Amino acid sequence: METESTNKTILIAPLNWGLGHATRCIPIIKALQENNYIPIIASDGVALELLRKEFPYIKTLELPSYQIEYAKNGKNFKWKLLKSLPKMIRAIRKEKKTTKKWIEKYEIDGIISDNRLGVICKKTPSVFITHQLNVMTGNTTWLTSKLHQNIIKNYNACWIPDVSTAPNLSGELGHLTKSNLKLNYIGPLSRIHKKETEKKYDLMVILSGPEPQRTYLENKLKTEVTKYDGIVIFIKGIIEKEQKKEQIGNTTYYNFMNTRQLEQIFNESDLVLCRSGYTTIMDLAKLEKKAFFIPTPGQYEQEYLAKKLQKEGIVPYSTQDNFTIEKISEVSSYLGLKKFNSPIDWKELFEIFEQ
Structure with missing residues (x-):
């Protein structure tokens, strides 16, 4: 669908941590286009490469890498992550400055950040996407969860790709017993659609x-x-x-x-x-x-x-x-996974950018 030059521009920025954050942004990018918004994609590394392949005609921008180093031994995963923290904090600060410049340069009207902690602007409607209201880190879960929730508070809204009630997919990760956060359970996000086809692979x-x-x-x-x-x-x-x-x-x-x-x-x-x-x-x-x-x-x-x-x-x-x-x-x-019949009302979600 073609969009007019006067339509609002939305910066969408997934975290580069594997490919999951980038792939779940694909249906959001498509929904933005279908609702006459102009998306600009921002990320780094393989996440940015993947989205460039998916959307070759959409403008892409490169954000600073968090430079997270991953442990060779799974037992050392948390400590290696903690060691990467100073680099990550520097990258987030740089990310904030970069985002501010881009808002002026590209006349950005709204922000959708998928777990990128520095992609936010107080003067621009900003949405945070996460399924991790509680961030599991073993015996430090209480601390990492509190820190993450304090970051989420700064956004105008938090979209959680799950349903609010049980049964659900994220469990304790995406559900809090008490919260004053502006949470919106939008239903699971997927770029994939079910089709009736002949089975070729076991x-x-x-x-x-x-x-x-x-x-x-x-x-x-x-x-x-x-x-x-x-x-x-x-x-x-x-x-x-x-x-x-x-x-x-x-x-x-x-x-x-x-x-x-x-x-x-x-x-x-x-x-x-x-x-x-x-x-x-x-x-x-x-x-x-x-x-x-x-x-x-x-x-x-x-x-x-x-x-x-x-x-x-x-x-x-x-x-x-x-x-x-x-x-x-x-x-x-085992039963296998079952679909949640929860169609996403994109028009209603995107109203945050019309305020």
Whole structure:
């Protein structure tokens, strides 16, 4: 849909932490266009690369990287993150200054920040997107949650991609017993749509998340799928200039896929093996899929979600070290994810930019 030059310009900025924040912004960017807003995309690293591939004709801007260093050993994940904190704080301060300049330069009328803590302006309507009102960090959860909630208070609204009541997808992550925050549960976000198609693959493996853990899991699963009987499609989650395809035995490997291709493959696959990232969970719920999870070692959020869904009898999981392909058979005893029938009223949500 073409937009007029007088329409309002909205800056949308997802965090570069794996690909989840970027991919869940895809339906928001499309909704902005459909409602006659002009989106400008801002991020860094692989998140920005992915969105440039999805929206080659939309203006993109590069934000400073948070320079988060990820631990080789999952047990050290939190401490490595804490060590990265000074760099992260400097990047957030720079982000705030950059955002202020861009608002004037590009005449930006509104902001949508997906967990980018410095993309905000007091004079411009600013929305924060998160499924983490509580930030799980083990014995420091109370502190990280309080800090995060204090940041959210500065925004005009907080959109949570989940439903407000039980059953829900995010559990304690996205629901507080008491809150004075301006919360709006908008329903799960997904760029994927369910279609009736012929099943071509017995197993779809899709990788995502920060390095070096993504590579560790890739290497492990490459060995494990050689012992699997069925037809496998394996998406590595590496964003590169050119798409690469490789056939080894019964497994077809791709470095990455765009949304249209992923949607097709998801629908053509019987079972999905993946991380328990929240965006992936939302996609699987939209597709009403059965899955098996391997949470990223040391990521408390993914570990919490995997345990929650296993306890509820929905999806089984294994730790990365203990996973073997034989564990896939456990899926038959679980219900699988179910779709939440909660259509998003974008027009109502975007009214915040019309005030």
